Amino acid sequence: xxxxxxxxxxxxxxxxxxxxxxxxADGSRKNAALLDLANRLEKSARRVxxxxxxxxxxxxxxxxxxxxxxxxxxxxKRVSAMAEGARQIAALPDPVGRMLGGGLRPNGLRLSRISVxxxxxxxxxxxxxxxxxxAACLSLKSGNACILRGGREALxxxxxxxxxxxxxxxxxxxxxxxxxxxxxxxxELVSALLALDKLIDLVVPRGGKGLVKTVLExxxxxxxxxxxxxxxxxxxxxxxxxxxxxxxxxxxxxxxxTCNATETLLVHRDIAAAFLPGCLAALAEAGVEIRAxxxxxxxxxxxxxxxxxxxxxxxKTEYNDLIISVRVAPDIGSAIRHINTYGSxxxxxxxxxxxxxxxxxxxxxxxxxxxxxASTRLADGYEYGLGAEIGISTDKLHARGPVGLDGLTTYxxxxxxxxxxxx
Amino acid sequence: xxxxxxxxxxxxxxxxxxxxxxxxADGSRKNAALLDLANRLEKSARRVxxxxxxxxxxxxxxxxxxxxxxxxxxxxKRVSAMAEGARQIAALPDPVGRMLGGGLRPNGLRLSRISVxxxxxxxxxxxxxxxxxxAACLSLKSGNACILRGGREALxxxxxxxxxxxxxxxxxxxxxxxxxxxxxxxxELVSALLALDKLIDLVVPRGGKGLVKTVLExxxxxxxxxxxxxxxxxxxxxxxxxxxxxxxxxxxxxxxxTCNATETLLVHRDIAAAFLPGCLAALAEAGVEIRAxxxxxxxxxxxxxxxxxxxxxxxKTEYNDLIISVRVAPDIGSAIRHINTYGSxxxxxxxxxxxxxxxxxxxxxxxxxxxxxASTRLADGYEYGLGAEIGISTDKLHARGPVGLDGLTTYxxxxxxxxxxxx
Numbered sequence: 039x040x041x042x043x044x045x046x047x048x049x050x051x052x053x054x055x056x057x058x059x060x061x062x063a064d065g066s067r068k069n070a071a072l073l074d075l076a077n078r079l080e081k082s083a084r085r086v087x088x089x090x091x092x093x094x095x096x097x098x099x100x101x102x103x104x105x106x107x108x109x110x111x112x113x114x115k116r117v118s119a120m121a122e123g124a125r126q127i128a129a130l131p132d133p134v135g136r137m138l139g140g141g142l143r144p145n146g147l148r149l150s151r152i153s154v155x156x157x158x159x160x161x162x163x164x165x166x167x168x169x170x171x172x173a174a175c176l177s178l179k180s181g182n183a184c185i186l187r188g189g190r191e192a193l194x195x196x197x198x199x200x201x202x203x204x205x206x207x208x209x210x211x212x213x214x215x216x217x218x219x220x221x222x223x224x225x226e227l228v229s230a231l232l233a234l235d236k237l238i239d240l241v242v243p244r245g246g247k248g249l250v251k252t253v254l255e256x257x258x259x260x261x262x263x264x265x266x267x268x269x270x271x272x273x274x275x276x277x278x279x280x281x282x283x284x285x286x287x288x289x290x291x292x293x294x295x296t297c298n299a300t301e302t303l304l305v306h307r308d309i310a311a312a313f314l315p316g317c318l319a320a321l322a323e324a325g326v327e328i329r330a331x332x333x334x335x336x337x338x339x340x341x342x343x344x345x346x347x348x349x350x351x352x353x354k355t356e357y358n359d360l361i362i363s364v365r366v367a368p369d370i371g372s373a374i375r376h377i378n379t380y381g382s383x384x385x386x387x388x389x390x391x392x393x394x395x396x397x398x399x400x401x402x403x404x405x406x407x408x409x410x411x412a413s414t415r416l417a418d419g420y421e422y423g424l425g426a427e428i429g430i431s432t433d434k435l436h437a438r439g440p441v442g443l444d445g446l447t448t449y450x451x452x453x454x455x456x457x458x459x460x461x
Numbered sequence: 462x463x464x465x466x467x468x469x470x471x472x473x474x475x476x477x478x479x480x481x482x483x484x485x486a487d488g489s490r491k492n493a494a495l496l497d498l499a500n501r502l503e504k505s506a507r508r509v510x511x512x513x514x515x516x517x518x519x520x521x522x523x524x525x526x527x528x529x530x531x532x533x534x535x536x537x538k539r540v541s542a543m544a545e546g547a548r549q550i551a552a553l554p555d556p557v558g559r560m561l562g563g564g565l566r567p568n569g570l571r572l573s574r575i576s577v578x579x580x581x582x583x584x585x586x587x588x589x590x591x592x593x594x595x596a597a598c599l600s601l602k603s604g605n606a607c608i609l610r611g612g613r614e615a616l617x618x619x620x621x622x623x624x625x626x627x628x629x630x631x632x633x634x635x636x637x638x639x640x641x642x643x644x645x646x647x648x649e650l651v652s653a654l655l656a657l658d659k660l661i662d663l664v665v666p667r668g669g670k671g672l673v674k675t676v677l678e679x680x681x682x683x684x685x686x687x688x689x690x691x692x693x694x695x696x697x698x699x700x701x702x703x704x705x706x707x708x709x710x711x712x713x714x715x716x717x718x719t720c721n722a723t724e725t726l727l728v729h730r731d732i733a734a735a736f737l738p739g740c741l742a743a744l745a746e747a748g749v750e751i752r753a754x755x756x757x758x759x760x761x762x763x764x765x766x767x768x769x770x771x772x773x774x775x776x777k778t779e780y781n782d783l784i785i786s787v788r789v790a791p792d793i794g795s796a797i798r799h800i801n802t803y804g805s806x807x808x809x810x811x812x813x814x815x816x817x818x819x820x821x822x823x824x825x826x827x828x829x830x831x832x833x834x835a836s837t838r839l840a841d842g843y844e845y846g847l848g849a850e851i852g853i854s855t856d857k858l859h860a861r862g863p864v865g866l867d868g869l870t871t872y873x874x875x876x877x878x879x880x881x882x883x884x
Contacts (some may be wrong), residue, residue: 058801058825058827061827062824062825141846143844143845143846145844147835147839147844149845149846154827156857156858157827157857239857239858240858260856260858278880281879281880284880284882285880285882288882288883289882292882292883293883378481396877400875400877401485402481402485404481404484404577404580404873405873406873406874407873407874407875407876408873408874408875408876409876409877409878410875410876410877410878411877411878411879411880411881412570412876412877412878412880412881412882413881413882413883415882415883416570416876416878416881416882416883417874417876418883421566421568421570421883422566422572422874422876423564423566423572433683434579434580434662434871435579435662435663435683435858435859435871436858436859438871438872438873438874439873439874440874448857448858448861449861450827450828450829450830450831450861450862451829451830451831451840451845451861451862451863452823452830452831452833453830453831453832453833453835453839453840453845454819454832454833454834454835455832455833455834455835455839456704456834457701457704457707457708457834457835458834458835458836458839459707459708459711459712459715459835459836459838459839460711460715460716460836460838460839460841460844
């Protein structure tokens with residue numbers, strides 16, 4: 039434990055030392071590092087792929103699943119995509135130095151609230167090595183120093199990528215240690231890092247729920263996190279059935295593994311008999327398993343669509359799969375209650391032609407994204423125009439919903455006067 | 462433990478049930494409750510003072526210090542001040558429903574980011590019963606439900622105040638349970654409440670460092686907190702000595718018990734011999750004990766001002782008293798390093814006539830408030846024009862520095878379309 043603890047402390051202290059130079063670097067220097075990295079990645083693609091092959095070979099021997107192997111593996115196309123990502127982040131506006139508020143006070147004090155970097159960010163992620171580059175670029179652009187702790191299975195890839203990142207920082211006259219790839223795949227090291235709340239300002243776990251929960255349990259540092267994505271689409275009595283069906287199909291089937299995919303379809307009783315047969319048939323056609331409450335089940339049965347009986351557990355489940363639970367709601371109030379009770383306050387949508395229903399839904403649904411006549415799948419940093427996405431936060435404090443580069447900044451109050459004192 | 466746990470759960474569940482009605486209440490109804498409370502407090506002043514007398518008598522018997530007794534005691538003037546506070550909060554703009562961002566997306570989705578209440582807030586505070594009214598008013602204005610846990614010694618006062626608050630909520634047709642005064646002075650109840658992170662969204666401890674640390678240690682809920690206030694004033698070589706002396710005197714002596722009082726004076730070597738004798742004499746005259754580094758000590762000695770030798774511990778100490786530590790800095794860089802090393806990132810000031818020095822100080826000092834030619838004592842929600850002050854946050858996430866009503870809100874993304882799906 040002593041040795042691991044020392045290593046964690048060294049990593050954090052070096053990042054903390056690099057942080058001021060990053061925080062005060064102007065945008066052009068940060069962008070120079072990002073563009074240098076993009077070019078360097080393309081020029082060094084072969085070395086990156088060679089290092090990755092070591093990881094892939096070891097993973098294959100260790101019996102990794104084909105899906106995991108795919109996530110781990112890099113080819114020329116994937117390396118190019120990383121370079122392209124770095125260029126895109128360089129092209130974004132600088133999140134540091136934005137004027138967020140202030141003004142002239144009655145005593146003549148000139149007050150301004152401006153965005154500044156958080157300081158040191160710890161990124162913890164799993165097998166995909168491209169996260170190393172992505173996380174380093176986000177941290178760099180937002181003027182932070184970062185510690186990058188990827189999966190044990192991607193160690194060789196991440197170290198090679200870390201080497202390139204350090205070279206690009208150096209080329210732009212920024213501290214090399216501003217982005218440190220952790221070279222030791224030790225779980226105790228993560229615990230040791232998570233205790234260093236005096237040196238590290240934010241932890242961003244990127245990966246499955248298991249990872250997030252582990253980080254949450256052990257961290258003394260604030261965590262920018264995504265937990266559950268139990269999203270609903272509610273079809274109001276006044277909805278246009280064709281529009282509703284298109285939205286539901288997209289919300290469930292366009293990428294069911296994502297957190298913003300709809301898991302539960304709620305349908306107003308007055309439209310259920312007219313809407314459900316066509317919509318459920320289309321879902322079934324798309325390969326979706328339908329878990330229905332008794333009322334929806336009867337309608338489906340009449341229409342010849344096969345369903346399974348939904349249990350209480352279904353309303354609380356994030357399937358991340360081609361499964362949908364369906365419930366008939368006697369009115370909009372009960373639909374909203376269902377969402378606020380069983381949902382995860384992530385993203386919920388109403389399909390309606392009624393202004394009153396839309397207004398009520400927007401007001402009463404307590405979720406980070408509330409959609410009207412749109413697919414829940416649109417809750418996303420890119421779709422919202424945030425540029426790079428740090429993730430989707432399921433917390434209410436600091437950042438809520440899709441988080442852009444701003445999520446890696448805080449602010450500072452500047453008060454400038456000519457001798458003002460407190461009366 | 463079982464019984465206490467059940468009570469905590471009941472309190473939190475009732476607050477959680479009251480939260481949606483508070484969140485959707487319009488501003489006029491919330492203000493009606495606040496104005497009703499102001500009138501009710503004035504009309505019921507005698508009852509409030511009678512209840513307070515019970516607390517004061519018990520506290521006297523228990524041997525409370527005169528200072529504590531004073532903080533606890535209410536008279537007609539203090540009850541009027543509470544009523545005035547409620548009226549002032551009513552007059553502030555509604556922090557809920559502000560448009561914070563958004564715009565039309567390329568696919569026609571109309572995006573808006575609007576402020577919404579956090580939900581349920583737990584306020585934990587000490588002996589001053591006026592915090593009960595203040596906290597309830599802030600929570601009400603920001604559309605939150607709150608649980609108010611005051612000091613054991615103010616129980617009778619707080620319960621009477623809680624009764625009035627409930628009546629005012631009812632009079633405005635808002636849920637009575639939207640502000641619950643905890644009627645049990647049990648420490649285990651606090652621990653039980655602090656575990657309910659699914660029902661309570663934020664904890665605001667208001668009081669001494671001991672209270673804050675205890676809450677931090679036990680809470681699973683995010684804490685809006687104030688910890689240390691080790692503030693510095695740095696006198697640059699180019700400073701106007703008269704202006705500098707006035708600022709330092711105010712920063713140290715105008716109210717030394719506050720968190721934004723200056724604890725350490727840093728002086729550029731080039732101005733030390735000219736500036737320190739007069740300034741230190743004035744501080745000594747004002748009753749301030751001076752703890753000097755060797756260089757400042759020698760200058761003081763020559764000038765006939767008595768000092769004590771500062772130790773390493775002094776640089777890390779928040780005196781909250783008429784004591785100041787003084788250090789001569791060879792240059793602005795070492796002054797900034799001192800601040801970033803020993804400070805608490807609260808509020809730090811430079812006095813200078815040099816634009817370059819001011820710019821460098823603003824950029825490099827990593828504190829929530831950075832002052833130029835102004836007293837650190839001005840770091841304050843009222844001085845910053847935030848209206849009511851929740852407190853001063855020493856955290857970087859969510860809210861930093863002086864926190865107004867906005868600190869009790871989060872935001873929600875609204876996305877409105879006409880059938881948009883994810884391509």
